[in-house]
Amino acid sequence: MSEGLQRLQGFLEMDFVQNAVIVGVLIAFCSSLLGVTLVLKRLSFIGSGLSHVSFGTTTIVAAIVMIIGYDSQFDNNIFYVLPVTILCSVLLLLSGPNSKIKGDSALAMISVGALAVGYLFMNIFSKSANLSGDVCKVLFGSTAILTLKPETVSVCIVLSLLVTAVFILFYNKIFAITFDEDFSSATGIKSKIYNLLLAVIIAVIIVLAMNLVGALLVSALVVFPALTAMRLFKSFRAVTICSVVVSVVCAALGILISMLPEKGTPIGSTIVAVDIAVFAVFSIIGFVNQRLRTL
């Protein structure tokens, strides 16, 4: 154990590890902001759907780049993934409940389709010797956060701050259209525009979260803190604050724990495991609380 701590200390002195911790915590911070909204709008799955889209885009663009002769790795390049994800997010959220293809089946089509095409492209065009390793890396973000390029790090930081600022400025509007969209529209709130804004923020959050935990675990990062907070708190504000705290603490713990063992554990899965543990603790406390009150 003390060996692990020593290794951890050594790691923490390195620049890129410090960067990873900072970016990780920032991403965890803003990805939990909209958790409540997603859970309550029954959109939890949009997280995985959109991250699959990002995955598909990554591989397709990487393949195109390779075909035109530029040697690139399957890294998660935020500059082209983000616009495509935003577009898909807007299309999905705005298609709404009265479109021909219902929201969730549209989501299933897009997400599974993107996953399949992405994997196909990876298989056909990858020159990498360790294809399954690459796939794993994209899906579970094994060490993605540690290998971020400096420019991606800055983009992540800027985007996280932007998302947080927008969330704070539109907090009351987001509450209103999440709680009762009909009432908001009926009383003269431009719900459509705020839904659009929401779709864009969600897409940005998903792409950010992918960097931290990989495509498959994005939903967990977004949804777990909110569900955890909802065990104990009953007002929107308290739930929001609590889920941010939970998310940040879990992410920091997860990153640190992942460096303890000699071989290291995958950061994304470790963070989500910590999320699950905290969720369990909160559930138990919530249950006991309720029991005590009904006694």
Next chain:
Amino acid sequence: MAQLSCNNLSVGYEGKAVVTDISFTVNAGDYLCILGENGSGKSTLMKTILRLKSPMSGNIESGDGLLPNEIGYLPQQTVVQKDFPASVREVVLSGCLNGCGLRPFYNRKEKQLAAENMERLGISDLSIRCYRELSGGQQQRALLARALCATRKILLLDEPTAGLDPNATLEMYDLIADLNKSGTSIIMISHDLVNSAKHASHILHIGKQSVLFSGTMSDYIKSDIGRRFVDFMGGESA
């Protein structure tokens, strides 16, 4: 010019009309009660008036200086909000949002308005309670307080007494009548003519697919359909 007038309005879903040829006007201070059986299209009509749905044909005009953000709405209860973490205060305060424009936070006046409306509806002591843990009647009051925060000009209420016990129902009707007396126009959907009749000034009675009556309360009581309905309702509640 009337606050709201509907001319030959048809409402429905996906090309299928539910009610056709609806015409009525609401002037400032009117109290319109919309009657009809379950599924006759009352909620659909209200959503169309609120422009949550587009009309299939006909038109809706608002006038008398009524702006889109001067409308209050009490929706028919839905289960969607079941596990929503929100305090009563947060819910009521969200009614003030349409006065905010681009301002991100509520100002003191709005917070005070919310507090006053909670006071008026007797839910001040519930303000930090969780909305979803309230009784049906308390939830209705919170939603009415929210609607009052949105406006004092015109309120659209979709079955405000659904799920309330008889006492709470009467209280609710009295409250709405009070609001109407203080100048707020009311459009209310109800099954319960006997209690709403005491206060309503106009009636819109919707039958299968078509409007059975649209006009003033006094004309309605004299009309055949009105008399039948009053007898029926009176008999039931006796």
